[in-house]
Amino acid sequence: MISLRFPRTLGARIAGLFAFLLVVVTVAVSVLIREFVRRDLEKGTRDSLLNMQDRMADSLERNRREASLFAELGAQAERSEQNAADRGSAMFQVTLVEESRLRGIRLETVASGDSRELQATVLQRGFAGMPTVDYVLVKGGAGRVHLVAAAPVGGIERDRRVVTATLPLGREFLRKESRAIGGEVTLLQRGDMLATSSSCFGCTSCLRQVLSSPEQWRRMEEGHPIYFTFECNPEPQAVVAVPLRTFDGQTVALALSRSRLNERNALRNATIAVAGIGASITVALVCIFLFLVSRVVRPLRELTRAASAIAEGRYGETVPVRGDDEVAVLSGTFNRMSMSMDNAMREISDWNRLLETRVEEKKRELEEVHLRMIEVERLAAMGQVAAGIAHELNNPLSGMMGYSELGIELFRDRKPESFTPQELARMRGYFDNICGLTRRCRDIILDMLKFARQPTEEFSLQSLNDLVGETLAFLENQLRQGNVTFRTEYSPALPPFQGNALQMQQVFTNLVMNAAQAMPGGGVVFVRTRRSGERLEAEFSDTGSGIPPEILRRVFDPFFTTKPVGEGTGLGLSVSRSIVMRHGGEISVSSAVGKGSTFTVVLPVSHGNSAAPHGKEKA
Known part of the structure; x- marks a missing residue:
């Protein structure tokens, strides 16, 4: 080809x-x-x-x-x-x-x-x-x-x-008139052929078809002439049709046609x-x-x-300069540019090496700052829940003290053989209660240690429902003191996602605590999980006073807070958004003043053992 x-x-x-x-x-x-x-x-x-x-x-x-x-x-x-x-x-x-x-x-x-x-x-x-x-x-x-x-x-x-x-206006009359005017003459009434000078059956059929149209015949009856053309074998035709009125008011079309072949x-x-x-x-x-x-x-x-x-x-390549026209001026300018580019490129190479070094340094500094921000926010969250944990520990410790004092009073200045079986049974009950309260203190301390342990950057397959449930269980007793209750709606059989459990629990804790603080007089926090296509969604809604529009667009800004000085760092939502973005997801907020706010965390579904969006996957 x-x-x-x-x-x-x-x-x-x-x-x-x-x-x-x-x-x-x-x-x-x-x-x-x-x-x-x-x-x-x-x-x-x-x-x-x-x-x-x-x-x-x-x-x-x-x-x-x-x-x-x-x-x-x-x-x-x-x-x-x-x-x-x-x-x-x-x-x-x-x-x-x-x-x-x-x-x-x-x-x-x-x-x-x-x-x-x-x-x-x-x-x-x-x-x-x-x-x-x-x-x-x-x-x-x-x-x-x-x-x-x-x-x-x-x-x-x-x-x-x-x-x-x-005078009959028949075929002979029309043929004579046709020779006189140089074209064919036809008389029609609607689709009825009355007389014609033409010997072309196709032409007369086309004329009848056109003039049988109700619209065309209405124009004829109104007294308007009609000009039209049509294709006919062997020659195309041009026609003008004019109306004739009979004595009794009927309309007859007088069609004059000629060939358009020339x-x-x-x-x-x-x-x-x-x-x-x-x-x-x-x-x-x-x-x-x-x-x-x-x-x-x-x-x-x-x-x-x-x-x-x-x-x-x-660099340094030149071209010959001929004449003094625009192209010659361009050639001379090009030569000067080529000579100066060699020196410029050397300087650019030096600056590039310096900039690469500075960029690496700043990148490491930013990563360190980000980790510090996460740690600061985690410690701030710990400070918020510390009072509740102290109250949780105070209740079982007070019970343990009370049972111990009862036991001491029962044994004071008495010999063992002087105790009745009923008193011994009551003493065993005191010790059982002290044992149960001790287990309660241990569970509270273990939960606290689990939440407070140093976070890592490792990613692994996580269950959204489990992480949300563990966070709510950890905060339930503390928020109950502020008359805040939970209503959950978990979507069953959600697929896992790649993430860091402690970091995501920090996000959920921050959102729940913010919802509770938006309801100082108590209220309900609605927690829902669901799947939307290839994404997992966790939604946290409160029944508080809502966020005004002028504040809503700044809630994710670092160090922005509406709390009094000393009661908030302004990093909670900013750090939460950073954590969610490192997980390949996004966080959004919607609010209506007087009705409450809704924060939605969106995370990508993990397919098998695919690599995590950021960080390392646990071996």
Whole structure:
């Protein structure tokens, strides 16, 4: 297979762009010229149809006058014959009849009692003594549309007579008019063909289809002419249809059509001529432009070569300077730039090494600061729960002291053999209670140690429900003192996530403690866990007073707090967000003043034993 490869140089691209634009302009101009020629030819066709319409109207008006004249002359001849029957009158009548036949007009004398009176209502006006000429739509015959002129002869009552001059607008009449105006003539009423001069069945079928449309026929009945075109084999046609009104108010369409073949041929020839001229001009201009571009692009190629050498690290490359034009000025500037870049690159290399050292130092400092912030917040949280833990320890210790004092009083100044079995049993009960209270103290201290042990950066698979449950269990007794209760809704069978248990418990503790502090008079903390696609969500809601909008957008800022001085560090939510982000998740808040706030922690689901987002995975 032969493949064509075009150069991708600047000159080739400029020449290609110029050629493309030139072709686009040429095509656009050609299209505009073709459209102009098409509209001009279409206007010529429309003007030709209008000229045909005017000539047809003149012919019909002439025929109306002739029919009216023949009817009037026939009526005069009838009246002369009644008054004085002479040979001159008879000869005139014979001549009149012959002359009317030559013009296709049929002369008849109709009496008032003739049965044909009902066939043409135009006769009624003639019997009333009024000369009339109009179109009449009849059934059957050579032409279904007749031009009828009626002239009264005279008489009284039932002896009244009318001379009619009838011109059938049939096929022969339409063919004669077609030769006179240079186009085909057709009479239609809606989809009904009345008469036509055309021998093309396809053309007449298309005419019937167009004019049978209710919309088109409504326009005809309103008296508007219609211009339209249609494709017909072998020649396309242009048509103008004008309405004719019959004596009884019916509408007949007079359609004048002519071929558009000459228009199509002229348009095709004009298109070929314009396209040929445009192509010739385009080729000539492209050749001239390529020659000019080659003269300009040569210095640019040398600049490109030198720039490629600099890009490869060979600084100091220069190009020859020819002349004093813009390209020569560019070449000189390039040479100076190339010489100065060598010194600049040495300086940049030194600065890069210095910056890399500084960046590493700052990175280590930031990591240390972040760890300190986490530790400070953890210690602050420990301080918040210390009072509650002291209270928790005080209750069992007080019980232990009370039972011990009871035992001492029972044994004071008495010998062992003096104790009754009931007193010994009561003493054993005291010791059992002391043992149970001691276990309670041990559990509280173990929970405290578990929460306070030094955190690590190790990540492992964790259960969201377990971590949240352990955090709530640790804080439950302390928050119960502030009349704060929990309502939990855990989604079962949640998949694990990669994380650090102590760090995530620190986040959950901070959120729960904040919720409790937002309800100083007591309230309910709603805790929910669920899965949303490939994410796990833990939601903490309170029934407090909510967070105002101006404060809500700053709650995650470091050192921002609304608590009095000495009661908060302002790092809780900032550190919590940092921990969640290190786990590849996010934390968000929504709040309504007077209704409460909701914090949502989102964590990614762990698939198998994949690596943790940050830190190390426990071996």
